[in-house]
Amino acid sequence: MSKKTDDExxxxxxxxxDEYQHLWDADSEGGYPANHFAFRQVISSLREAQIxxxxxxxxxxxxxxxxxxAISIFSSAGYDVWGFDNDPTMVAKSQGKFxxxxxxxxxxxxxxxEDSLSLSKFDTEGGFDSVLAMGVLPHVTHERVxxxxxxxxxxxxxxxxxxxxxxxFSLVTFNRFTYEFIMDDLLGDVLGPVRDxxxxxxxxxxDTDIPARPxxxxxxxxxxxxxxxxxxxxxxxxxxxxxxxxxxxxPRFEKPLAExxxxxxxxxxxxxxxxxxxxxxxxxxxxxxRPVTE
Amino acid sequence: xxxxxxxxxxxxGSAPTYHxxxxxxxVWKNAEYPANFFxxxxxxxxxxxxxxxxxxxxxxxxxxxxxxxxxxxxxxxEGNDLSPEMVRLGKENLTAHNIDPGWLEEVDVTxxxxxxxxxxxxxxFDAVIALGVIPHVEDDMAFVExxxxxxxxxxxxxxxxxxxxxxxxxxxxxxKELILEELLVDVPSDIQEVVAQxxxxxxxxxxxxxxxxxxxxxxxxxxxxxxxxxxxxELVKSLGFHDLGYRWYNFHPAYPMLAGSIxxxxxxxxxxxxxxxxxxxxxxxxxxxxxxxxxx
Numbered sequence: 001m002s003k004k005t006d007d008e009x010x011x012x013x014x015x016x017x018d019e020y021q022h023l024w025d026a027d028s029e030g031g032y033p034a035n036h037f038a039f040r041q042v043i044s045s046l047r048e049a050q051i052x053x054x055x056x057x058x059x060x061x062x063x064x065x066x067x068x069x070a071i072s073i074f075s076s077a078g079y080d081v082w083g084f085d086n087d088p089t090m091v092a093k094s095q096g097k098f099x100x101x102x103x104x105x106x107x108x109x110x111x112x113x114e115d116s117l118s119l120s121k122f123d124t125e126g127g128f129d130s131v132l133a134m135g136v137l138p139h140v141t142h143e144r145v146x147x148x149x150x151x152x153x154x155x156x157x158x159x160x161x162x163x164x165x166x167x168x169f170s171l172v173t174f175n176r177f178t179y180e181f182i183m184d185d186l187l188g189d190v191l192g193p194v195r196d197x198x199x200x201x202x203x204x205x206x207d208t209d210i211p212a213r214p215x216x217x218x219x220x221x222x223x224x225x226x227x228x229x230x231x232x233x234x235x236x237x238x239x240x241x242x243x244x245x246x247x248x249x250x251p252r253f254e255k256p257l258a259e260x261x262x263x264x265x266x267x268x269x270x271x272x273x274x275x276x277x278x279x280x281x282x283x284x285x286x287x288x289x290r291p292v293t294e
Numbered sequence: 295x296x297x298x299x300x301x302x303x304x305x306x307g308s309a310p311t312y313h314x315x316x317x318x319x320x321v322w323k324n325a326e327y328p329a330n331f332f333x334x335x336x337x338x339x340x341x342x343x344x345x346x347x348x349x350x351x352x353x354x355x356x357x358x359x360x361x362x363x364x365x366x367x368x369x370x371x372e373g374n375d376l377s378p379e380m381v382r383l384g385k386e387n388l389t390a391h392n393i394d395p396g397w398l399e400e401v402d403v404t405x406x407x408x409x410x411x412x413x414x415x416x417x418x419f420d421a422v423i424a425l426g427v428i429p430h431v432e433d434d435m436a437f438v439e440x441x442x443x444x445x446x447x448x449x450x451x452x453x454x455x456x457x458x459x460x461x462x463x464x465x466x467x468x469x470k471e472l473i474l475e476e477l478l479v480d481v482p483s484d485i486q487e488v489v490a491q492x493x494x495x496x497x498x499x500x501x502x503x504x505x506x507x508x509x510x511x512x513x514x515x516x517x518x519x520x521x522x523x524x525x526x527x528e529l530v531k532s533l534g535f536h537d538l539g540y541r542w543y544n545f546h547p548a549y550p551m552l553a554g555s556i557x558x559x560x561x562x563x564x565x566x567x568x569x570x571x572x573x574x575x576x577x578x579x580x581x582x583x584x585x586x587x588x589x590x
Contacts (some may be wrong), residue, residue: 129538171462190547194564198548205496225574249489251560
């Protein structure tokens with residue numbers, strides 16, 4: 001593929017009408033287009049941020065870039081995209097995607113968000129206006145270290161977008177997550193016969209065997225009502241929560257209701273209440289800013 | 295803004311025993327959990343931390359909370375109530391505690407002219423509180439505006455409400471209503487029906503029983519609304535308040551419907567132990583809460 005100018009590439013990367021319609025196609029592969037709705041909110045926030053572009057295109061770094069599926073989205077929005085991953089296979093894949101899009105493959109490097117030394121290779125590239133981390137925080141071991149490192153990669157005033165799995169969603173799933181949330185998070189310090197009664201009651205009302213426990217480590221879930229403190233502690237400011245991936249019914253009905261479930265969940269992604277998403281969404285993005293002066 | 299005449303009759307009827315909810319002697323003896331006992335402790339703690347020197351209370355009842363606040367903090371506490379019987383007993387109560395009985399006056403908080411006159415007579419206060427009033431009010435916005443009228447800029451609003459989010463935990467009819475009528479209100483009826491059937495199998499949809507009274511004016515027979523804390527917060531913010539926070543009370547350490555089957559002393563011990571919690575958990579473990587906010 002011949003090398004294209006940035007402007008040509010951006011045109012090519014823009015979402016087409018067909019691609020857009022694909023989101024609503026229940027037969028499409030790959031399940032629910034959750035990330036589409038996350039990116040939609042991120043793009044909207046980036047527009048609001050009005051980064052000063054006098055010194056060239058704004059720069060976005062993706063943590064855990066994976067297959068590189070987000071590269072075209074942010075390139076077409078006018079961002080210079082960079083990325084890293086701790087899996088060499090993913091580094092190679094996303095480097096390939098950069099090349100396919102006529103962008104320098106060297107913008108993707110190997111790196112571990114929990115190891116600042118592995119990220120020092122980005123220090124010579126100048127700071128970033130935005131750092132994006134989708135599906136990263138649920139899997140890190142040392143959350144505070146990961147968040148500190150993300151903050152340090154940002155320019156002062158820059159914005160981080162971090163996806164979290166939503167713990168409060170468990171209040172409407174009526175399954176193992178509900179049991180764990182109520183017994184551990186809500187009633188963790190209630191003991192004795194009162195706890196036993198709650199335990200017995202819940203087991204009789206919930207599907208505590210689903211979802212099955214994963215063979216490896218279980219991803220972490222975060223509480224949107226307390227996540228602001230986690231980001232404040234890591235030195236961020238202006239913290240906002242953006243829920244996404246709505247569910248029009250309990251997850252167990254996703255397969256039986258198929259098309260209807262999908263269509264109605266997609267419709268909910270636009271609901272404006274400001275609070276329903278805290279319970280109906282399985283994920284949320286935390287938007288937070290590195291202070292201009294620290 | 296309107297307050298039904300039924301509300302007046304309800305509180306006239308409960309006036310003679312109203313003070314029992316605040317009696318420390320009865321915390322372990324009362325059959326009904328003394329939620330209001332913990333509520334007034336928390337209110338006093340907030341007023342103390344804000345350094346309030348004057349308080350105005352909407353729906354002050356027979357003045358038990360006014361007396362407690364005055365005795366603990368030594369500050370001026372005035373208030374109103376719509377129930378003539380509450381006000382009559384309240385004035386007696388104040389007098390018995392060497393407090394000016396003129397601090398409590400009979401005012402219907404739905405009567406804006408009467409409120410404005412009261413406000414002109416008394417001026418603005420450092421804090422305005424309403425405990426157990428907004429559940430009975432039809433027009434929430436007018437009510438919070440009325441509270442704000444009595445408040446100095448920078449002053450503290452304490453607005454109690456019945457917490458609809460508690461329904462997330464009760465596993466009863468209210469849970470079903472919250473999920474179908476609030477969370478999934480925009481979802482088509484065929485999907486709602488699938489969810490409803492699932493919930494019918496899990497929840498005790500025949501509970502809770504209604505709190506009735508032989509004269510037909512029991513708590514659940516008069517207007518006694520729940521409020522969604524997120525929506526009520528937005529309303530308060532929209533009327534010129536900032537620094538909003540919640541304080542929760544009336545904790546439940548297990549499912550309310552289980553309370554009768556657990557050793558009642560152990561249950562109450564667990565309940566009371568939780569009242570010290572100031573975290574987010576109260577949003578789901580508490581049947582009531584208070585919005586604390588500063589007037590801009």
